[in-house]
Amino acid sequence: MPLGVYIHIPFCLKRCPYCSFFSVVSTDKTVFTRYYDALIREIERFPSPVEVDTIYFGGGTPSIFPVEFLSNILTAVSSHLKVLPGAEITLEANPHTLDKQSLRLLLSSGFNRISIGAQSFSDRVLSILGRLHSADEAEESFFMAREAGFDNISLDIIYGIQTQTTDELLLTLDKVISLSPEHISTYALTLEEGCVNGLCVAPPEESRRMYHRIVRSLGDVGYSHYEVSNFAREGFFSRHNLKYWSQEEYIGFGASASSHLSGKRWKNPADIESYIAGCPPVVDTLSKEKMKDEFFLLRLRKTDGFSANEFEQFFREDIADFLAIPRIQELVDSGYLAFEGGRLFIPAEHLFVSDEIIVEVMSSFSLT
Numbered sequence: 089m090p091l092g093v094y095i096h097i098p099f100c101l102k103r104c105p106y107c108s109f110f111s112v113v114s115t116d117k118t119v120f121t122r123y124y125d126a127l128i129r130e131i132e133r134f135p136s137p138v139e140v141d142t143i144y145f146g147g148g149t150p151s152i153f154p155v156e157f158l159s160n161i162l163t164a165v166s167s168h169l170k171v172l173p174g175a176e177i178t179l180e181a182n183p184h185t186l187d188k189q190s191l192r193l194l195l196s197s198g199f200n201r202i203s204i205g206a207q208s209f210s211d212r213v214l215s216i217l218g219r220l221h222s223a224d225e226a227e228e229s230f231f232m233a234r235e236a237g238f239d240n241i242s243l244d245i246i247y248g249i250q251t252q253t254t255d256e257l258l259l260t261l262d263k264v265i266s267l268s269p270e271h272i273s274t275y276a277l278t279l280e281e282g283c284v285n286g287l288c289v290a291p292p293e294e295s296r297r298m299y300h301r302i303v304r305s306l307g308d309v310g311y312s313h314y315e316v317s318n319f320a321r322e323g324f325f326s327r328h329n330l331k332y333w334s335q336e337e338y339i340g341f342g343a344s345a346s347s348h349l350s351g352k353r354w355k356n357p358a359d360i361e362s363y364i365a366g367c368p369p370v371v372d373t374l375s376k377e378k379m380k381d382e383f384f385l386l387r388l389r390k391t392d393g394f395s396a397n398e399f400e401q402f403f404r405e406d407i408a409d410f411l412a413i414p415r416i417q418e419l420v421d422s423g424y425l426a427f428e429g430g431r432l433f434i435p436a437e438h439l440f441v442s443d444e445i446i447v448e449v450m451s452s453f454s455l456t
Contacts, residue, residue: 090141090172091349092331093165095127096342097150097158098360101185104218105284106246106277110344110358111148119360123343124157126364130341130356131164138339140169142176142328145199151181155190159197166198169339176201176240176327183229184221191236202233203242203273209263210256216249216287223263230267240324242271247302248295249277250288257298261305270324274302274317299440316389316439333386335379384449388442393433407432415452419445 098111099120114120143165145158158179165171178201179194186204194202206226208214214223221229233241245260264272276299277289290298303313311319315333318326331338340347343363346355354369383402387394396407403410410416411427419425424445426435434442 089336090139091169092142092144092328092336092338093140093169094328094338094340094342094345095143095145095150095161095165096147096340096345097145097153098148098343099123099152100147100149101152101182102218102220105287106217106279108278109146109148112360115152120153120157122364123360124153124161126366127161127342128164129366131161132168134168134339134341137168137170139172140165140175140339141172142178142331143171144178144180144328146180148180149182149185149205150179151185151190155193155197158194158199162198178203178242178326178328180205181229182219182221183226186229186232188232188236191233191238195237200238201240201242202238203244203271204229204233205244206230206264207244207246208256209260210252213246213249213252213256213260216251217246218285218287227263227267230269240271241269242273242326243267243269244273244275246275246277247298248290250283250290252290252298254301257301261302265305265309271318271320271326272306272311274299274319276317296440300437303436303439313391313436315391316442330390333390335382335386380453381450384446384453388432388434388446388449391433391436391439393431396430396432399432410453413452415448419448425449 096110099114100111101113101115103111103113143162150158162177177199179199180203182205204226207217207219209223209226211223214221230241230243243264245264247257276295279287279289282289289295306319307313310321312322313319314325318329320326337349338347339349340356343356343360344358346353351374353372353374355372356369357363357367380403387398399407399410411420416425420427423435424438426433434445438445
């Protein structure tokens with residue numbers, strides 16, 4: 089099965105208070121060049137010409153990297169790995185880092201999907217989130233991407249902010265729907281401490297209400313809700329992210345990037361200088377118990393869950409025995425889980441509390 093490739097560009101103009109990914113604030117061209125050289129070296133060292141059908145540049149803010157660097161990195165991947173025709177090639181971008189020329193160059197370099205971190209179309213909410221762009225800039229970046237020729241655009245939005253009003257949520261939803269992107273990611277604000285510098289998470293019931301409003305609004309205009317936080321037009325599901333949620337194999341290049349290949353997992357150091365110096369990755373032993381937990385944690389995020397066949401191939405057990413576990417039976421009887429058409433999944437009305445349901449499932453099933 090073809091692999092996915094993830095490339096981490098960890099640089100930002102400003103670090104958002106809610107971001108949990110490894111990133112550093114820098115526009116230093118010397119650091120950019122040294123990091124770029126290290127990335128090329130790592131890609132060229134990869135030993136096997138494996139087949140690849142998705143490539144994802146994440147961050148950080150990859151779109152602040154020079155376009156020629158991004159293009160050359162993509163060329164290096166294509167030269168040293170076997171990128172299949174029709175591969176999905178995504179770049180994450182923030183609105184204030186895009187312009188018409190760079191978008192045209194990205195498209196001509198081979199990027200065919202762009203994921204824009206709009207987050208909101210309310211200037212007040214954007215200010216609370218600490219974003220550097222305005223609502224108008226977010227809209228303009230979408231139009232520029234369309235004009236450049238991108239026919240696969242994803243927009244990110246954030247909800248569940250304590251002072252966010254219903255009108256502000258509806259304003260953002262209306263704008264997203266009017267733009268009609270192929271893909272939409274919607275994320276509930278998450279902060280370890282609950283509040284950071286005046287940015288606070290909304291009460292759970294308010295976040296739940298917002299979530300169901302989003303699901304209903306996007307469903308009404310034809311978006312498929314295919315994962316807890318993700319919606320898309322038919323044919324535009326994120327093929328790269330589906331690899332993670334289906335426990336498929338992938339290779340990661342760059343500081344903090346993870347790889348999962350041939351039963352092994354490893355992660356590069358989450359430090360720019362250590363990565364540039366060539367410090368080795370940390371290897372993670374994949375125990376049976378950990379793989380079991382990940383099976384449920386990842387696959388039950390998808391709205392269609394997993395099939396009986398997937399379960400039986402993975403665990404070498406009959407799914408009927410799993411469904412007979414008392415706690416699993418209780419979850420099915422109470423409607424928190426459903427088993428229909430040979431698939432186990434979390435019904436739409438309970439997806440907002442999917443994490444809690446998945447924890448119950450993981451703790452109920454022990455490997456023998």
